[in-house]
Amino acid sequence: MLTVPGVTVREATQDDLVGGVRPRWVALPETVEEIAAVMRASAAHDLAVVTVGGGTKLHWGAPPERCDLLIDTCCLGDVLEHAAGDLVVRVQAGTTMETLAETLAREGQELALDVPLEGATVGGTLATATAGPRRLRYGTARDLLIGITAVLADGTIAHSGGRVVKNVAGYDLGKLFTGSYGTLAVIAEATFRLHPLPAERRWITAEFPPDELSFPMRDLLDSQHEPVAIEVDWPDLSGPCTVCVLVEGVAAEERATAVRDLLKPPATVEASPPPWWGRLPDGILIEARGPRLTLAADLPHVRDAAGRFDVTLRGSVAAGAMHVTPASDSDPGQVAAFLTELRSRLSGPVVLLAAPDEVAALVDRWGPTGGLTLMRRVKERFDPDRRLSPGRFVGGL
Amino acid sequence: MTVDAIAAAAREILTPESVITDPVRLRTYECDGLTHYRVSPGLVVLPETAEQVAAVVRLCVEHGVPFVARGSGTGLSGGALPRSDGVLIVTSRMRRIVELDLPRHRAVVEPGVTNLAITEAVREHGFYYAPDPSSQQICSIGGNVAENSGGAHCLKYGFTVNHVLGLEVVTPDGEIVQLDANDPGYDLLGAFVGSEGTLGITTKITVRLSRAPETVITLLAAFDDIEGGGRAVSAIISAGVVPAAIEMMDALAIQAAEASVSCGYPEGAGAVLIVELDGPHAAVAHQFTEVERICQQEGAFELRQAASAEERAAIWRGRKSAFAAVGRISPAYIVQDGVVPRTALPQVLAGIDALQDEYGIRVANVFHAGDGNLHPLVLFDDAVPGEGERAELVSARILDLCLQHGGSITGEHGVGVDKSRYMPKMFSEEDLDTMQLVRCAFDPRGLSNPGKVFPTPRLCGEVPGVRKGVHPLVESGQAEQF
Numbered sequence: 039m040l041t042v043p044g045v046t047v048r049e050a051t052q053d054d055l056v057g058g059v060r061p062r063w064v065a066l067p068e069t070v071e072e073i074a075a076v077m078r079a080s081a082a083h084d085l086a087v088v089t090v091g092g093g094t095k096l097h098w099g100a101p102p103e104r105c106d107l108l109i110d111t112c113c114l115g116d117v118l119e120h121a122a123g124d125l126v127v128r129v130q131a132g133t134t135m136e137t138l139a140e141t142l143a144r145e146g147q148e149l150a151l152d153v154p155l156e157g158a159t160v161g162g163t164l165a166t167a168t169a170g171p172r173r174l175r176y177g178t179a180r181d182l183l184i185g186i187t188a189v190l191a192d193g194t195i196a197h198s199g200g201r202v203v204k205n206v207a208g209y210d211l212g213k214l215f216t217g218s219y220g221t222l223a224v225i226a227e228a229t230f231r232l233h234p235l236p237a238e239r240r241w242i243t244a245e246f247p248p249d250e251l252s253f254p255m256r257d258l259l260d261s262q263h264e265p266v267a268i269e270v271d272w273p274d275l276s277g278p279c280t281v282c283v284l285v286e287g288v289a290a291e292e293r294a295t296a297v298r299d300l301l302k303p304p305a306t307v308e309a310s311p312p313p314w315w316g317r318l319p320d321g322i323l324i325e326a327r328g329p330r331l332t333l334a335a336d337l338p339h340v341r342d343a344a345g346r347f348d349v350t351l352r353g354s355v356a357a358g359a360m361h362v363t364p365a366s367d368s369d370p371g372q373v374a375a376f377l378t379e380l381r382s383r384l385s386g387p388v389v390l391l392a393a394p395d396e397v398a399a400l401v402d403r404w405g406p407t408g409g410l411t412l413m414r415r416v417k418e419r420f421d422p423d424r425r426l427s428p429g430r431f432v433g434g435l
Numbered sequence: 436m437t438v439d440a441i442a443a444a445a446r447e448i449l450t451p452e453s454v455i456t457d458p459v460r461l462r463t464y465e466c467d468g469l470t471h472y473r474v475s476p477g478l479v480v481l482p483e484t485a486e487q488v489a490a491v492v493r494l495c496v497e498h499g500v501p502f503v504a505r506g507s508g509t510g511l512s513g514g515a516l517p518r519s520d521g522v523l524i525v526t527s528r529m530r531r532i533v534e535l536d537l538p539r540h541r542a543v544v545e546p547g548v549t550n551l552a553i554t555e556a557v558r559e560h561g562f563y564y565a566p567d568p569s570s571q572q573i574c575s576i577g578g579n580v581a582e583n584s585g586g587a588h589c590l591k592y593g594f595t596v597n598h599v600l601g602l603e604v605v606t607p608d609g610e611i612v613q614l615d616a617n618d619p620g621y622d623l624l625g626a627f628v629g630s631e632g633t634l635g636i637t638t639k640i641t642v643r644l645s646r647a648p649e650t651v652i653t654l655l656a657a658f659d660d661i662e663g664g665g666r667a668v669s670a671i672i673s674a675g676v677v678p679a680a681i682e683m684m685d686a687l688a689i690q691a692a693e694a695s696v697s698c699g700y701p702e703g704a705g706a707v708l709i710v711e712l713d714g715p716h717a718a719v720a721h722q723f724t725e726v727e728r729i730c731q732q733e734g735a736f737e738l739r740q741a742a743s744a745e746e747r748a749a750i751w752r753g754r755k756s757a758f759a760a761v762g763r764i765s766p767a768y769i770v771q772d773g774v775v776p777r778t779a780l781p782q783v784l785a786g787i788d789a790l791q792d793e794y795g796i797r798v799a800n801v802f803h804a805g806d807g808n809l810h811p812l813v814l815f816d817d818a819v820p821g822e823g824e825r826a827e828l829v830s831a832r833i834l835d836l837c838l839q840h841g842g843s844i845t846g847e848h849g850v851g852v853d854k855s856r857y858m859p860k861m862f863s864e865e866d867l868d869t870m871q872l873v874r875c876a877f878d879p880r881g882l883s884n885p886g887k888v889f890p891t892p893r894l895c896g897e898v899p900g901v902r903k904g905v906h907p908l909v910e911s912g913q914a915e916q917f
């Protein structure tokens with residue numbers, strides 16, 4: 039049995055699989071120092087390590103080349119410091135986004151980062167850089183993160199940033215670790231800038247033919263009503279798509295009326311979101327990205343790429359990230375062909391976030407990317423022995 | 436000498452007049468905005484294309500010569516301080532706006548383009564480039580990227596890093612790499628912004644353009660003392676109002692501004708607060724009432740509202756002139772740049788007061804109050820023996836105060852050569868070593884702007900060999916070895 043002084047370690051079971059790979063042990067550290075102890079032990083014994091939070095995205099990315107030890111952050115669930123007057127929070131990585139939101143709401147504040155999957159933790163949200171509708175106004179996790187504590191492969195504890203919103207001292211490791219899928223370091227703690235909870239929220243909904251989506255999108259983006267989110271839901275590619283706009287904060291009702299007028303009747307204004315709002319569809323998940331407005335013009339291309347293949351589309355089209363989901367019983371070969379077709383028709387990156395092995399085996403999940411040589415070099419410096427989620431990320435990092 | 440060899444080769448790659456070796460002309464590049472650090476560069480080149488930059492960098496690699504990028508040289512931490520044994524690569528001839536893509540709210544520009552030139556190019560279409568350092572008329576966008584520059588309006592809109600969508604970078608190997616915010620993989624773009632020229636040279640920048648707001652209202656509030664202003668700032672933020680900017684000046688800073696530009700701020704003010712609100716008309720009107728109420732409640736004795744562009748400029752004139760203006764009331768001064776959590780502002784300002792008394796040195800306070808970014812101006816007379824040293828001490832102790840209250844040694848001016856010695860006060864040795872792993876990945880030879888940011892360079896060495904042979908677990912097949 040692996041023993042790490044002071045840290046609970048148990049044998050792994052069939053429930054602990056990571057992309058089909060079964061680790062031997064699961065460690066349950068409770069502090070940054072305990073993570074460091076676990077990492078030192080795994081360095082001493084050359085163990086490959088994968089970190090898991092809520093497990094909501096553990097199936098994203100390629101299966102690890104090897105995995106001896108799972109670090110479960112479930113016991114790192116504390117909100118360490120909520121400095122309400124400074125609109126800043128420091129939190130342990132295993133804290134769920136729901137728990138964090140509840141704590142912050144008590145002081146009338148929030149982390150303006152939408153959570154597309156229930157049960158996600160702070161660490162997992164950062165590691166996969168997930169975001170939701172309000173990325174249009176607030177950006178993604180990297181834009182709200184102001185400080186980070188992480189543990190390197192050799193057990194070194196490293197901090198960057200701090201607990202002030204404005205700070206340019208040193209390199210921003212927080213940005214580097216955000217979206218790195220656990221391949222560079224174990225994220226232990228994070229500090230975020232917060233926003234006051236908006237006084238009011240209004241959702242404005244209208245339907246458009248997908249071929250004409252660019253027009254309302256452009257009007258909305260150029261408008262003066264400060265929409266914080268513009269989402270599209272397109273459940274049936276042979277029909278129209280639904281556009282839903284969120285305005286929040288001061289004078290939300292007046293601005294919502296102005297947005298409704300811009301979208302023209304029969305657009306409606308509601309005080310609550312549609313049921314699909316901000317939720318990632320289940321199953322196979324393809325993410326297409328691009329600059330503002332590009333994706334709106336891409337909708338017809340998605341339909342053409344799909345042909346008679348059954349897919350749905352949803353996401354932050356205006357902000358530059360949308361999700362395409364083939365039906366769960368799709369033939370793997372057809373999914374792979376569709377992905378290839380999408381890549382040839384869309385101008386931006388198309389990533390296969392989640393898919394069964396049979397599909398993933400047929401394609402490159404990530405597609406081409408700039409700077410891969412530099413990324414490899416970063417990986418070599420941070421994790422020379424390839425012990426942190428090896429092989430899970432772009433280019434086999 | 437190797438620099439001579441590079442000069443000769445560079446003349447072949449660039450035009451001869453783009454390569455400067457004349458000592459008199461070299462001296463015009465000897466410092467940036469922090470003028471007490473001066474080094475004449477070994478060689479200056481003025482490339483016009485990314486390929487030329489890459490070719491010069493490859494020459495430097497070949498000869499093992501360090502290189503330093505320079506934009507407009509307005510940096511305030513000595514980041515663009517040249518090396519006498521190195522090459523200074525100046526971007527002032529890379530000034531093209533390559534593409535304006537208004538429908539997609541983007542512009543692609545070369546690094547030598549000034550910050551303001553971007554806004555000027557799109558203003559007539561109702562757009563602007565949001566980060567607005569006070570130096571925006573002259574500073575280059577390449578320098579902004581290197582420093583992750585901010586400005587008064589970053590409170591609501593964020594810093595350079597939040598507005599850069601893509602970069603073309605010449606790596607310290609001399610390769611041209613495209614980094615796009617949308618590409619999968621590590622956020623190298625995010626790591627590059629703010630790296631102060633130590634990870635390579637950016638040769639093309641894609642920035643986000645923002646819609647000019649529908650309404651802008653600027654408010655000037657005068658308080659008896661700085662505490663009243665500070666309370667108002669906290670109350671405004673707590674009320675959920677996010678102004679575009681909240682700036683504060685203390686009595687000494689006001690005095691300097693009056694002497695310099697006669698800004699006509701309310702007589703007898705111990706502090707003035709400038710609050711700017713922008714956005715949709717309905718929202719701004721509502722927030723304005725709220726801010727006005729809060730200022731009165733916290734004891735503002737005079738409130739002025741600017742609605743027109745001229746009135747707004749009048750209010751900002753005093754604030755914008757503040758750095759230069761202290762020259763009117765003091766022969767010399769140090770501009771400090773530190774950050775504290777907003778709630779610690781009263782204690783830190785009291786601490787600065789105590790330092791003034793202890794050292795007999797005056798400090799004028801100007802700050803981006805909304806995000807706790809202080810710019811204390813430490814005044815001294817360089818003709819009085821010892822005063823410069825005392826001012827240096829006060830300036831350093833202000834940073835200690837910031838750190839004691841959980842803040843940072845720099846909010847926007849960067850570390851450069853000036854503050855690398857303070858880095859160990861803010862970060863542990865492990866933290867700094869870890870940051871330098873990024874440096875080693877990009878620049879294992881340590882040629883790109885060496886001696887900046889980090890107090891001691893990390894020797895990168897070879898990449899440790901990837902483990903070969905049988906996995907020990909497999910070899911032993913045993914769990915008990917643990």
Ligand SMILES: Cc1cc2nc3c(=O)[nH]c(=O)nc-3n(C[C@H](O)[C@H](O)[C@H](O)COP(=O)(O)OP(=O)(O)OC[C@H]3O[C@@H](n4cnc5c(N)ncnc54)[C@H](O)[C@@H]3O)c2cc1C
Nearest residue numbers: 506507508509510514568569575577578581585632637847
């Ligand atoms: C009066 C005054 C007011 C100021 N106000 C502000 C303010 O409000 N906010 C703020 O943030 N700053 C401010 N500054 C500081 C300064 O203007 C900024 O740091 C600015 O971004 C520097 O731009 P520059 O082109 O002058 O860069 P330089 O001074 O030439 O260089 C700065 C750093 O950037 C690197 N660099 C330059 N170009 C490149 C490139 N293409 N690729 C890679 N690295 C490069 C240099 O090596 C150096 O490390 C002010 C300065 C002055 C003098």
